[in-house]
Amino acid sequence: MIATGVPGPRAAFRHPRSLRGPIRRARSPRGLIRRVLLIPFVAARRAQVGGQAVIEGVMMRGTDHWSLAVRKPDETIALHDWPLVSWMKRYPVLKLPILRGVTALVESLAIGVRAISISANESLGEEERDLSKKEIGVTLFVSLVLAVTLFFLAPLGLTGLFRHALGTGIRFWLVEGLVRVTIFVIYLLIVTRIPDLRRVFEYHGAEHMSIHALEHGDVLTPEACKKYRTLHLRCGTSFLLIVMVVSILVFALVRWPVWYLLILSRVILIPLIAGVSYEIVKVAGRHEDSRFVRIVMAPGLALQWMTTKQPDTAQLEVALAALEKIIELEPQDRPPVKGVEVMA
Numbered sequence: 117m118i119a120t121g122v123p124g125p126r127a128a129f130r131h132p133r134s135l136r137g138p139i140r141r142a143r144s145p146r147g148l149i150r151r152v153l154l155i156p157f158v159a160a161r162r163a164q165v166g167g168q169a170v171i172e173g174v175m176m177r178g179t180d181h182w183s184l185a186v187r188k189p190d191e192t193i194a195l196h197d198w199p200l201v202s203w204m205k206r207y208p209v210l211k212l213p214i215l216r217g218v219t220a221l222v223e224s225l226a227i228g229v230r231a232i233s234i235s236a237n238e239s240l241g242e243e244e245r246d247l248s249k250k251e252i253g254v255t256l257f258v259s260l261v262l263a264v265t266l267f268f269l270a271p272l273g274l275t276g277l278f279r280h281a282l283g284t285g286i287r288f289w290l291v292e293g294l295v296r297v298t299i300f301v302i303y304l305l306i307v308t309r310i311p312d313l314r315r316v317f318e319y320h321g322a323e324h325m326s327i328h329a330l331e332h333g334d335v336l337t338p339e340a341c342k343k344y345r346t347l348h349l350r351c352g353t354s355f356l357l358i359v360m361v362v363s364i365l366v367f368a369l370v371r372w373p374v375w376y377l378l379i380l381s382r383v384i385l386i387p388l389i390a391g392v393s394y395e396i397v398k399v400a401g402r403h404e405d406s407r408f409v410r411i412v413m414a415p416g417l418a419l420q421w422m423t424t425k426q427p428d429t430a431q432l433e434v435a436l437a438a439l440e441k442i443i444e445l446e447p448q449d450r451p452p453v454k455g456v457e458v459m460a
Contacts, residue, residue: 165327165442166350167435168228169320172239175231176323176438177224178446184231185438186238187430193437194238197445200227217394218387222256224352229255266303268363268382271296284372293364300360301419304353308422315431321346322427322435330439330448338432346424349409350401353423354416358393366392 167176173186173194183197203219204210210219229252275282275292282288307313328344329336366389370381403409410417427435 164446165330165439166224167323167327167438168224168231168352169316169318169323170228170231170235171316172319172434173231173235174319174323174326174435174438175227175235176435176442177227178442181442181445182227182231183438183441183445184234185434185441186235187434188238189241193434195437195441196234197441213395214388214391217391217398220394221390225256225259226252229259264383264386267296267300267360268386269379271299272379272382286368288372289364289368292367293360296363297357297360300356304419304422314425317423317425318427319431319435321424322431324348324351324424325427326432326435326439330443336436336440336443338429338436341432341436346426347417347420349404349413349417350397351416351420351423353420354413355393355397357416357419358396359389362393362396363389 164179165176167174169175170184170186173184175182175184177183177200179202180200181197182200183195185196186194188194202223204216210216271292274295275288278291279288282291308317322341324346325341325344326336327348329341332344334340363385366385367381370378370385372378373381400409400413
């Protein structure tokens with residue numbers, strides 16, 4: 117792990133030199149023509165970088181490393197990085213469709229828990245303390261139990277109250293799905309109204325805007341990032357909404373077994389649902405310019421209006437610091453790692 121102090125305001129981060137050429141050459145007529153011809157390729161450029169907003173900071177993840185930048189009380193930026201050895205590299209079978217989605221989700225949750233813990237200490241100026249594997253495991257277990265109860269078992273129980281009116285066919289599954297989505301949206305509405313969390317959502321917006329700048333081959337400065345949206349197709353918010361929709365289709369196939377198998381199905385089928393949802397996001401992320409993809413993903417993007425807010429310059433500087441560290445460790449002109457999709 118590396119920890120450094122990075123100056124806060126007025127820090128400017130630029131794209132690697134190999135990616136700045138087309139932008140500089142665009143000033144001449146020949147350069148302008150070349151830039152026009154390069155637009156389809158620049159727009160379609162896939163950066164294998166994702167991230168997560170944390171307390172007063174941003175975590176960025178590549179394929180082999182992850183970084184964390186946090187704004188400290190003295191206005192400097194604490195910057196850390198760690199190596200990342202994905203389970204998919206250790207066990208190639210986990211690269212198979214569906215399995216890779218579940219693996220990526222678990223890894224992201226584990227990294228996210230560590231990042232939030234470290235950022236909480238850094239933002240308060242306290243001594244950094246990394247969580248043990250046991251602490252991470254317990255935190256993930258409790259979080260997953262709460263999520264399964266709130267978003268899968270509760271909708272089943274509430275819809276079950278009207279079983280005699282709905283029957284056990286398609287109407288039941290549709291109503292259960294609508295209840296699940298409604299609970300999810302209400303949950304987001306409540307969470308986004310908590311004043312102390314607003315800055316986290318601003319950092320979420322900064323994370324997306326900086327990744328947009330990278331994917332479009334732009335210079336990595338706060339000023340350049342400000343022209344991009346806070347929404348991103350590969351966002352975890354969109355992923356969670358897709359999970360809600362896919363669960364309707366998967367649970368419809370279960371039909372109506374005995375009550376204990378019905379309840380059990382809401383738990384054991386979650387990995388399958390998460391894996392299918394991951395594949396959908398993976399395809400959508402690679403076809404961002406498709407009108408069909410944008411129509412299908414529109415509800416997820418709409419929800420991001422709640423979970424992302426417009427950041428200020430200082431917050432963009434933090435996001436860019438974390439992103440620059442990943443670019444330094446994983447040059448973007450290298451061949452992409454196959455079978456890996458990182459959530460933005």
